[in-house]
Amino acid sequence: MIIKWLLVIVVSSILWTMCLSENECTSRIFNTSEIIFTCLSDIVINELPLYNYTTDKLANITSIIVNGVDDNTRGPFTSIPPNICLLPNLKNIDFSYNRIGQVDPANVLSDCLSSVTTFDVSDNNISEFPSAMIYNMPTLQKLYFRFNQLTYVPGNVFFNLSNLDIIDFSHNSLTNFELWALLVNKSADFSNNQISTITNTAFYNISEYTLSDATINLTNNSATINLTDVVYEMYGSCSEVYYWLNSSTPDPLITKPILSSALSYIDFGTTRINCSCDQSYIVAMISTIFADSNPAATSRIPIYSAKCLDGTLFIDNTCTFDIDLPNSSVDFSKVYPRQCKIYEYESGNLTTISNISVPTINVSTYPHYETKMMEPGACFFNFSNMTTVRIKCTKDISDSSTIPSELLSSDYFSNIRRVDFARSISSLPSYICSLPSHDIDLSFQSFTILNDETFPCLDWFRSVSLANNQMTSVNMRSGNFTNLTLLDLSSNQLTGIPYSILIPTPSSLRFLDLRNNSITSIDLFLYTLKNITIDLRDNPINISSIINPLNVTLLLANNTNSTTIITFPSSVTNSTYIFNDQTALTAGTCNRYAILAYRNTLQSVYNNILLDCTCASINLKEIFLRNQSDITQDFTCSNGTSTVSFNALTILSCGSATLNFSSGLCLNESLQVCSIFLKKPKLKNIKLKEESH
Incomplete structure (x- = not known):
């Protein structure tokens, strides 16, 4: 009995696998707007099975999820299938936990995902950020790239950063952090990377934007990070430092310092800051901004938990300086890009900022x-x-x-x-x-x-x-x-x-x-x-x-x-x-x-043309005789019969073996043959009678 049940289980498993193998991916539509694909993982599949639907039904789909057969099985896709463009009104795309190495290698998705608000490709093998595709998602609000292999996320890839609510680049291999992430509305997660440096490769000028108090997560990165006063001149925010630290105007009447406020909400977690006089402006600005806040409120602000290498709080970092000198030990002449000077007398030149081009991708012509x-x-x-x-x-x-x-x-x-x-x-x-x-x-x-x-x-x-x-x-x-x-x-x-x-x-x-x-x-x-x-x-x-x-x-x-x-x-x-x-x-x-x-025509087909020198060719013989010709002069006999024997044959002697030409395509010739045949004996008889006389 046990063996019988085991056999049933094995057979059922095989049949289920065969059924799913035939379809590769099964699909279900929920509430007319969400389609979920469940796919085998040990297959190569480049397209979504969408062709059994009508365009009206596909137009109703606003959300797509692609899974493996269970929670422990990856989906089979190695890129976002280009026929996803058959879903013209997509807003939510989830290809997490697949096998994606390149999101859009053929650069085909840039023209068809303009309405997408949520894009999730977490838990894949992505090493190159799909800049052109993301740039062409102007309504994007939530972006998830966690658990991939990214080493760089360019800052010029977002059409409108102010639309973004959430970005998640945690658990990648990023080494640089750029402050354009501060423009996100709610949260930006860069935790569990290898970040140690703050840069500005896209030449963002933070002073031109309105920043929210989004939470920026930088926990579990490199042991230290180079947060210094450089960021003000690197990101074009010199004026807020100058006016807040040097103005006699009451603080409430001065415009809120955009960059300093945003820096306060970066959670550095276990990553330490190499504290020195290089952070004098940052510490002074944050202290001034939250000077009137009660300790309970400031304790919830992430920067108040950031620590120096020696374990002391970053916000408590102090530096003795000559009040007549700039309150920082940073050599601003080495800042790149340098978009402004906090004090005009600072040495060095500003960086000439070139126009940032729209991101593109070089792809082969085919496919x-x-x-x-x-x-x-x-x-x-x-x-x-x-x-x-x-x-x-x-x-x-x-x-x-x-x-x-x-x-x-x-x-x-x-x-x-x-x-x-x-x-x-x-x-x-x-x-x-x-x-x-x-x-x-x-x-x-x-x-x-x-x-x-x-x-x-x-x-x-x-x-x-x-x-x-x-x-x-x-x-x-x-x-x-x-x-x-x-x-x-x-x-x-x-x-x-x-x-x-x-x-x-x-x-x-x-x-x-x-x-x-x-x-x-x-x-x-x-x-x-x-x-x-x-x-x-x-x-x-x-x-x-x-x-x-x-x-x-x-x-x-x-x-x-x-x-x-x-x-x-x-x-x-x-x-x-x-x-x-x-x-x-x-x-x-x-x-x-x-x-x-006709014989000549057939000679172009066959190697040799021979004549059947029997009664089977008696009509041909008679036709040639009528033209005072001997057919054996134009044809060679096939059967070894001597021409003498063939010449001795007549229609009369052949009898029933003679092919009847009285119907078909040789009707007229048949009548002539018959006429000649009937006249011959008469002429012979007349000749004999004349000889008897």
């Missing part, structure tokens, strides 16, 4: 991604190279959907000829009928029939490959092509020549590839065509089977001036064909000149 509304429906385009695009669409795509003109006219679409629909198709979507290259490769699809419904725009293209499908039938309304020059139908299941694409002749079609199909006979219709090459190699053609289903007549002119090139299998070209009455009757070559021209 390139586009998400476009198709009205109706929407499609995600993945351009893998100059000639190949993968297109996946929402379920509401229809025959009236069209690719937007700006995408069709782009460089990415100009040379596309291979379209991958991520699934095998049996009919061509109508929106492909405007492909700019006019060349398309639809090999290895699931076409079974080629007609105007499955391929509504065959003549839009110059070349079409439908090789390696399962095609058994071709039935187009007309083969009067004006653009199509090459059609590849090789490796299908066609059993005959596709007449509908070859009538009328000539058309623009110049090459038809029918290799590796199931064609078993040589069709004389091919020899009525003009200006075309047809490849019939690798077909199981019977070397003696020549057919004429359309009852075409091969005229002498057609055969001597043919512009058709037909390539047959080597089994045909290396073989010998036995010419007889049936050969001529099938082709309608019923006079000597047509027969010889």
